Amino acid sequence: MTITILPIAVLIVSLAATACVRWVARFAGIVAMPRADRWNRKPTALLGGVGIFVPFVLGLLVLRPSIQGLWPLMGAATFLFAVGLVDDLHTLRPHVKLVMQVAAASVLPLVGLVLPWTPFKLVNDVITLFWMVGITNAVNLLDNMDGLAGGVTALASLFQSAYFIVNGQVAAATLSLLLACAIAGFLVFNSHPASIFMGDCGSLFLGFMLGGTALLNNWGRSRGLVAVLMTPVLLMLVPIVDTSLVTVTRILRGRPVSQGGKDHVSHRLVATGLSERRAVLLLYGLTAVSGGIAFELRYLHEEVLYFVVPCFALVVLFFALHLGMMRVYDEEKLPQGNLFSFLVDFSYKRRIAEVLFDLVLMTLAYYGAFLLRFGGAIPARQIYFFERFAPLVLGVEMVLFLSGGLYRGIWRYVGIEDVIVIVRCVTLAGAGAAVAVLLTQANPRLSLAVLALNAILLLMLVAGSRVALRLFATWLRSHANRCEAATPVLIYGAGERGDLLVRGMLGGDEYFPVGFLDDDGSKIGRRLHGISIYGPGDLARVKEKHLVSEVLVSSAKISEEKARALGMAIRRI
Known part of the structure; x- marks a missing residue:
């Protein structure tokens, strides 16, 4: 009964609390004014995080869950909520907020809340500190467009709740559900066009709680390393991708990472022509897909994970690189210098990236062929074959790719002629690799089915990657908003x-x-x-x-x- 009634009550309280906070913020003049590095075009009320924090805390006090480390986690999150509140009212310097985040995160290893990614406690403690500070800042940076940070964190909380339920952790599931409902009430007022922002009090609190609830998971310690590593990362994928893209591009462009700007993933999507609403919905969709994959990690064999996770990672990397290549900075203000010029020039040179990308695709195709041939569980003898012939297969395929002219085309404008070249190169590469393996191996021989499947998968991955960029660019253009001057x-x-x-x-x-x-x-x-x-x-x-x-x-x-x-x-x- 509690798991159904209490979340609804939290949602209702969140709606009322956010409406009240909005009125108070407007009356007191606590608003975010339009600025060159901000997205809002009109003064908008702040302190929306109060409308999330208060209902969630009230629900938590009613629930009183018995979860190890929860109350220290909640105490540290409350501390960051207070830090964010001070920052909303009286701006704090970035390094001050960072020190406060580290101080809050340092409490968690003391009460046993860590990411069990290695056998060494000290290493896990350090990883946990970086995780908590990283996710907290990632959500803080993600709060750059109406409804984005709130919607993504609400979806992540829902997936965490479902994850806890199937794991038998009902109290933790209810906790995550309460957080999602508290955010949902706020989203009614924060969706485009937003009438209130969560402010730092909301983003710091949500980031810390999301990162912290991932530590409450107790099944990962008995599962494979891939699932343990990837589950929390997939649940927080959108904030991680956004922060990584912003950090890398700002460093390459000589801009302070802590400085605000309109160079986030959401801003780049809008720059392609999407409306704000569609850009946010697209990132919601990415969150849902990554959350679904994280959920499925529980049931997939670890050998299958070695194929599924890299494939999805390549799709996300593809997406991030496409957006990262966009010129969103004022070129006249770029710093000069040989090292900087080299880095920027390298970041826009795609041939090396194409070769490395294809090398990964070749490895995935070769490994996937073994998975398909042996039903997802590769025998130890076949693992030996995989490791022995992998360098030969990859080397032959790469040489034939290069000599066949695969790297002369431009992905963005791939057409029928380019597809013919791709099919020809991949067919020759698959056949050449098969011949090379057959000529060099002795009995017992590698399965011919593996070699055939390798060629088929390689064609699907290479052709699919080339065509995908064209389709994605076309989709963005077809859903672009009309330019006012057009x-x-x-x-x-x-x-x-x-x-x-x-x-x-x-x-x-x-x-x-x-x-x-x-x-x-x-x-x-x-x-x-x-x-x-x-x-x-x-x-x-x-x-x-x-x-x-x-x-x-x-x-x-x-x-x-x-x-x-x-x-x-x-x-x-």
Whole structure:
């Protein structure tokens, strides 16, 4: 009964508390003013963290869970809540807040709350300190867009709750559920457009509690190393990725890491053309996927984890690199220096990264072939074969990739011709590796099925990685917001030329395609790149709805007379 009624009560109290805090903050003038390094465009109330902290503490006092180390954890989190409150009212310097975080985190190893990642207690204690301070700051940095930090932490708490339930830790599950409900009440007021921000009192408290509740897990000590290492990391993936990306790019650009800015993952997504809401929802989705994978780690065989986790890590790395390559800084203000210039230039050189990326894909394909052939449990004898022939397989495949011209294309613009090159190179590489292994091995022989599966998986991974970037970039452009300066236009002709024309327009700032116009009745009512295709009879309605005054003619087959009959400005492309 407690696990159902108490969370609902906490949600209701959070709604009421946040509304009250918002009124008080506005009345007292405790607001975040718009600044160059802030995302908000209007004065917004602060101290929303109070609306999370108070309901959660009240729920905790009612629940009174018997969990080892919980009350010291709660005491340290309350201390950081107070530090954040002082920072919201009277700004503290970054190093002062960092010292306070270290002081709070140092309490946890004393009461047995550590990440059991190594056999050595001292090492685990140090790792735990870095973990707690890192996650606390990660959530603090993630609080950069309406609803982002609150939504991500609420989802992470829900996954933690589910994780505790299947592990039989009902009290810990209820604790995480209470935290999620307290955040949910605040999110009603913090979702775009936000009327209140959580402030540092909220972000420091949430970051510390999220990092700390991950330490309450008691099943990982009896499981494999991969699951123990990756479960908390996957649950906190979005804050970790955001902090890592911001830290690396700011260091490369010679900017202070502690300085505010609009260079976070969410800001970069908006820079691609997504709306704030869609950018936040995309990061919610990433949190849900990573949380689901963390949940599944409990049930997967450890040998399978060695394949699944790196594959997902590559997807996330791919996503982060795509956003990290975006130029979001004022180039005129960049510092100079040979070392700096080398680092920045290297960060934008992709060929070395492509080679390293393919090397990882080759390893995964080769390992995955063994997994598929032996049903997810590789015999010890086959592990020997894997280790023995891995250097040969990878070396032959890399040489054939290079000689086949795989690294001459540009991923972002991959087309049919590039796919043909990929298929040719991967087929030759798979066959070449198989021949090399067969010629060098003695009895007992490596399974031929492994060699065939290796070629198939390699083709799927290499081709998929190339095409994925094109698809992701196209998806971002097709969901991009219209630039205010862009002219709304109709494209006359939904054929191949119209397709090419709209590809160049999506995400641009000159034209915004609101629809296609075509005389072919079989195309009318369909969509191309998410854009509707209309017939001549729909022209008046579309013109009025989208305020279109110009038509771009994409095909030479459309006569001048027919184009002029539309009664709008005509431009042939």
